[in-house]
Amino acid sequence: MSSQENATRDKFNTLKKYYDETWDEDSHTLHVGLFQTGHDSLPEAYANATKHLVDRINTIAPIDDKSTLLDVGCGTGRTLIEICATFGCSGVGIDLSDAQILDAQAYLMELNVTRTTQGLPEIRARFVQGSASELETVINKDERFTHVISQDAIMLVANKQSLFENVYRFLAPGGVLAITDFLSEVPATNMPESDQRLVYSLVNWTGELSQDAYLKVLKTVGFAGVTVERHDADMIRTYQMLADKMQPYTNQQDTMYKELQSRYQHIVDAVKRGKMGWGLFLAQKLVRKTALIAGTKEHSIGRFIGQALHAIGWEVWLYSRSASKVDALSWHERSCDIADENSIKSLLTEIPSLDLVMMLADSGGHGELSELSEDRIKQSVDAKLVGSVLLAKVIERKYSPSKSPIQMVWCAGKPSNKSKDLILYALINAGLVSFVEAINVHHCSLLEAYYLPTGLISPSTLGDEYIHETGAHLKAVAQHPQTILDVVLNIVNQKFAPGVIDQNKKVVL
Template identity: 45%
Template sequence: MITTEEKTRKKFNSLKKHYDKTWDPKHHTLHVGLFSSKNDSLSKSFLNATEHLINKVNTSRTLDSRSVVLDIGCGTGQTLIDICLKYHCKGIGVDISDEMIKEANKKIKLINSKPSNLTAGILDISFIRSRASNIDKKLAKQKNTITHIISQDAIFLIPNKSKLFSNLYELMAPGGVMVIADFLSNETTKSLNNNEAQLIKELVNWDNGLSSATYKRILKRLSFSNIKIEQKNEDMVNTYKKLAHQMDEIVANPSRAERDLKNRYLSIVSAVKSKKIGWAFITAHKGYTPKVLVAGTKKYSLGRTIGNQLKNAGWDVWLYSRSAKIVSKKLWHERVCNINSASSVKTLLKETSDTHVIIFSADPGNGKGDLENLTVNGIKDLISTKLSGSLLLLNALLKNRPTHKIKLIWLAGKPTAKHKHLINYSVSNSALLSLVSEINRHYQDIFEAYYLNTPLISPSTLGDAYINTYGQELKKLSTPPKAVTEKVLDIINGKISPGLVNVNYGNNQDL
């Protein structure tokens, strides 16, 4: 028995040549247009609709070189190609029609063969012929990686829409956005009279639509959030009215198929005017729990203090250290990691690659001291503790090419004007501050780096150890962890620009 999807495939394969001639001869567009005025041509309205969709996508979640865009019902691929050309992102187009995918692949091959495009890099777009019901299998390797999903007048053709949206939710990366233009109905096409229903079914094989209320219920049940529906029925009327008129202008001696198309266009105009069907842009987001990776697991470590604050704010907190004990609770995890071991860092990032913030605790280790007491092992330990781990973790992150921007925060002491016995510590801090500056200079599309100029903190594991070594009178000069935590929260909430961030030291300006 032939499935509904297979019928749709055959219908669009057979009608493609007629659509190409009577819709958009240049780009072979096949979706409703948006009219800034009734005088807009069809080709202008199609461009308006695509621009409107792209703007909605980019406003909801910024498109950039790390984005992965999936186009459901991509047709000949023009919208996806336009997005990838403009934002240099990766694209995946899926359509049920063999003929549509064939033309899409021809387009991308032609574009990538032009020398002018090769200098900017080959467009990374894959076009796949597939049924929507099979998309979870076709794109199994893309689970949790798709940052943006788009679709223009295609989803209404799919029989099991709930299953499709469930599969799309699984494919989307946390924080991903879906923006689609689609036909709507009053629950089902039963409200249409027999003649209208038959004509529309013959045109697009549509016999089971969703109302705006049903759309919202399905998406909400699947955990989509921030769902918005923008109705554009008048634009649907103008599109099909102009298409019917254009048939008379373009086709001198219409074939039977072309005469049928004109009658079906007019039937859609009638159905929209009587409020039986409609057209809208639908926006929905995949919610996420932001994840933070923090150095420090000891009872009074600054990392643990910051972690507790972020957990209370709803963050998924991951602490790491060499001496950690494995903990896995809701919104709280602790992991063993030797930050100076590439393999240990790699293991840590397998669980935390989707983190949004990484907080480094750049403590002095055993390498602090004055020049008179300098030792080779002390220098090595200082470099290992302060710099090597940071560089290894950055290297691992870049190899995985994160799909979102990551805030990097180093908790480190004042880089200059320290006591004599901290001169080596001061030198390494200056190197770390230079690293932060260079990250913001060369990798601003991936990272935001911050050097948080922390004072002597007490109570804290390292701060109290320092006080015990150099005198209890320093306790009076210390700053509570709250001062640093507040600055960290300001950074995370976007209140502070990347670079050097000072904490109010009080009287301990040389510590």
């Protein structure tokens, strides 16, 4: 946790008693309210705001008893607990403040004891103290949420880019993000000194975002259907009522009451001047197909196919033993030793679902039987045959059952007689063909296996190396990567039956 967030935690631990006493004595709410009538009290307005948030979520992806929620900056957890109790779903709340989390945990424990005595099921929620800037250290990396919510908390997160990237990663495909938050339409440094001190510094608000900046970062991370509702008038009314409510407390020796009243009045004035605001943001993570592909070199056939799939909306994961870690929008690269089961498991823990897996079995070099070393034989068999079996094994264990079969495609040499110096490649090809056939007989409920016979491919990393070593005349007979891509797209679109691909005979139209 950064020093800035430690300071924010300490401030909110200190401020909690003031907020509990003056904001919402019963429910310890701490967010802007929505006013439906001219007579709504603050607690009624707080409840209206939560109800509106849930109602808007349910127009996109309704919450039900199978839903899992993450509440970022959950405070005392009342919103999350209410949602879990209403819909029978489960949830996780995270907050920087130890005091807020202890309050949430104590309230949940007491509520569940009461529910148990009444014969009602326990509310399935848990609360964790931690940094929203470092969600990956707080949330189990295998965990996925159908909905992520936050009420007036993200403004306090130190590293907002990290937060949004992690939220996108932890949100299941089709999941919804719903945020209410403060908006700063001008930089804090352009505000009067008194505003900087009372509105920003008092609660450690930094890295402020305007409405346009919010929309941009959500879209950049990958969210779709991003919308915003402005409720500045409700923010003004909430903070004016709070400022008025503070008046009886300001005569006490404790000057914090007066400080908070001044803060609330400065917020009212800033919103009236158009310098601040309050918005509800909704966004959705699209359901993307996911491909895992071997090959990270600049001109590899794997990268070529990955880039093409990415261009049409796929989530792409490339792997190789020498890869450096890369994370971009729907594009990831990882190091993985395909002949090591633990290495494969580690890779797949990051991938919540799979639709397509591609392995590329090159010749592993040339050599007659008498020239093959023991190490070279083992390396080739490990990388192509052992790796194929281990990958299929781990995939079956992790993703079973699956709504639809995962397509596994091996690009390898034609399963026919080979020249004398390709005897090892002949073994690998024959082994892969047999393995593909066995998968389709015994494991077809989860896996669809395809063997795509390919010749020399150029431009490509390995193909061009072979042409350089053997002779430029081979370039004339080499296949372009686009030829392979066209077949892969036909496989994805189910125009080929599983098995050894024969483009002339195995088309399923």
